[in-house]
Amino acid sequence: MSTQRNKNSLLLALIMSIGLVGCQPIERLPIETIRPIKVMQVGSGEQLAAEQLPGVAKATQEVELSFRVSGTLQNMPIRIGQEVRIGDTLAELDKRDFEVAVDNTKAALASADAQLKNAKIEYDRVTRIQQRKPGAVSQSTVDLRHTAYNSAKASYAAAMAQLNAAEDRLSYATLKAPFDGVVVQRYVENYQDINANSPIFRLVDISKIEMDISISENQISNLPYVKKPRVVFDAFPDIEIPARIKEVSSEASQTTRTYNVRLIMDPPPGIDILPGMSGVAMADVDLPGQENQVMIPVSSVFSSADNKTTYVWRYNQELQQVNRVAVETGGIGNQGLVITSGLARGDQIATAGIHFLTEGQKVRLLSEHGAR
Incomplete structure (x- = not known):
């Protein structure tokens, strides 16, 4: 009887010990956060990319097509998004x-x-x-x-x-394409009664794309020194499309005091840039007298707690991490902050989200826009 009681006691103690172990909190290992950042390659003041200027893509040619006579729509073989050639029949009225x-x-x-x-x-x-x-x-x-x-x-x-x-x-009574393009909108259905000059299709030519950007009064004087203008669209963030300046307004806007600059570009093969797509334009600015100055954007620096030391985050491509680097500054130039020591040309530094980074933190690149 005593032996049986001892066995029961031991079993009860074992069950309680298992329960206590099961109630202990599970120790979770910290998960390392890999933060996405934007970087630029440090260059001279003559190569520093200008700020990114927003714009919207537009077609070089765009038109709303209509019949010059009234009638009943009898044939409309064209679909939205269809590419057409000059002279192609788009629609026909009852003749x-x-x-x-x-x-x-x-x-x-x-x-x-x-x-x-x-x-x-x-x-x-x-x-x-x-x-x-x-x-x-x-x-x-x-x-x-x-x-x-x-x-x-x-x-x-x-x-x-x-x-x-x-x-x-x-x-x-026959509506034909006036140029090569893409039908992006259709306003009517087949067999409708159509009034003269009522829009039927919207046709755009996307063989070349334009973008209008606004340049401030203090930037317009640098326009003659602009090199390698390029555009990045939000839909294709990793693709820089070379552009060229097509025209510049000769008068500033009365409301915004900015000048309109129109860029034109050839879409890369296999990339469809459609009117209305948003993007940013940038360029290198080759200003005389800044050939030997190392310059970076003001937004890429931060200070120590006592405001005595200025730092940047330098990106280590091999380790894919950032490290804090102390720099000496020499004032603000026309195109950014002049760096007198701490950085060398070719270094890569973070340009956005710098206040959320820590020493040795693992990062991944969103894109690399900067000096060439």
């Missing part, structure tokens, strides 16, 4: 009424032609008689035949003009 009008004007022209020929014959006849026998035909008769001939010529010209107008109206 029967226009064809009847052409036939009627052709008949009227034939009648006017017959009347003209008859009037000419009569005029020529009386003219010959008057020349042979001056007294056989009065001058009033000759004048009357001449007036009838001139009236017949006018009637023929009017009939010809009406035929040309009817043929034009018949041609207007």
Whole structure:
């Protein structure tokens, strides 16, 4: 009996010890956070990229197409997003009424032609008689035949003009592409009654893309020194598209006091840049007198707690981490903060989110925009 009691006690103690162990909190290992950052390669003041300027893509050519005549839409084989070539048929109206009008004007022209020929014959006849026998035909008769001939010529010209107008109206019943492009919008459905000049399609030419950006008054003077303008669209953040300046406004906006600069670019193969896509433009600025100055954006530096030391985060590509580096500054130049010591050309530094980084923290790159 005593042995059985001891066995029960031991079993109870074992169960309690297992329960106590199970109630202990599980020790969780800390998860290392890999923060995404933007970096730039340190260069001279002449190579420092200008600030990123937002803009929206637009087509070099864009038009809303419409019929010049009213009618019933009979054929519309084009779909939204379809590429078309110049001269391709986009839509057609019911042509029967226009064809009847052409036939009627052709008949009227034939009648006017017959009347003209008859009037000419009569005029020529009386003219010959008057020349042979001056007294056989009065001058009033000759004048009357001449007036009838001139009236017949006018009637023929009017009939010809009406035929040309009817043929034009018949041609207007077919809507054709005025240039190569993409149909991005369709406003009607097939078999609808269409009024003249009502929009049917929106056609854009995306073989070249433009972007308008705004340049401040203190930046516009640097425009002659801009090199390698380029654009990055939000839809393709890792692709820089070379651009060139197409035109610059000669007058600042009265409200924003900025100048409009239009860039134009060729989309890379396999990349569809559509009108309305957002992006940013940037460029290198080669200012005279800054060839030997190392400059970085002001936003990439931070100070110690006592404000006595200035730091940047230098990116270690091999270890994929950032390290704090003390730098000496020499003031703010036209294109950024002048660095006199602590950095060398070719170093990569963080340019965004610098207040959320820690020494030796693992990071990954979002993109690399900066000096070339």
